[in-house]
Amino acid sequence: MASSLNILKKEQLLEDFPFGEKSFYTIFLDDEEHQEVQAKKIYKSLISLFNEFHQEQPGYILQDPPFINYLTLLQNMLLAVTLAQPKLRSPELVVLDALEESQFSHKQAEKRIADFSPQQIKEIQLITNLCSQKQTVIIDDWLKDENDIQQKNWILILKSLVKQEQISVILVTSNPTIADMGEIQFNSDSFI
Structure with missing residues (x-):
């Protein structure tokens, strides 16, 4: 499947919900010096988009998960x-x-x-x-810390879940190789 880089203007995002298709999306963090700040802005923008279009709130897979450590x-x-x-x-x-x-x-x-x-x-x-x-799962940039084999395995698992479970996966990444694996790719400028 050929990938396409989508560069949307902020105004376009307000007109159409960009994650309507059940697919594997990537959002590339291209500002090497300010990736953490850029990522936070993107997450905030994504949450706003889901609220704006009255979509069910997404699930998350985060490097620092929201689990309560003393619970089982x-x-x-x-x-x-x-x-x-x-x-x-x-x-x-x-x-x-x-x-x-x-x-x-x-x-x-x-x-x-x-x-x-x-x-x-x-x-x-x-x-x-x-x-x-959850119909949509947002994943933060933890894949960048995995080795190449683990990255590919996780991508295969996530793409398989998109097809089997009919969900959308939105992967925010600073790794251009991982970003290129998205079925639908976005530049960070679309969400900041």
């Missing part, structure tokens, strides 16, 4: 799923089933979230977003 894996996931889907009848069954499918044991589910590795935390965030039935 199961407690954190139940909290997140219950907040995202308050009318869900049996969040415990959904979470336990997802953990089992992802090869997390019942013993692991009772471990404190702080006891898991950064790689496992990313997997847990992804599972939590799927259990919460």
Whole structure:
């Protein structure tokens, strides 16, 4: 599939919601000196866009996840799923089933979230977003710290989820190679 770089003006974003198609999107952080500031502005802009177009709030996979460290894996996931889907009848069954499918044991589910590795935390965030039935997931720039093989594996996993689960993934990245892997690519100027 050929990629295309979309450079939208801020005015265009206010007319059309740019993430209507279920796809794998990338937003390239091109300002090497101010990437952190640039990223924060983009996240703020994305949240505003979702609010402006009355879209369901997206899920997130972050380098610094919003989990509560003293709670267990199961407690954190139940909290997140219950907040995202308050009318869900049996969040415990959904979470336990997802953990089992992802090869997390019942013993692991009772471990404190702080006891898991950064790689496992990313997997847990992804599972939590799927259990919460998020239609869009925003991912911050943590892939830049992974090696080439892990980057490609994560991209394959995310692209597969886009197709299988019919969700949108928005990956904000400072790595031009990763940005080029997006099915639909945006320049950061479109969101600042």
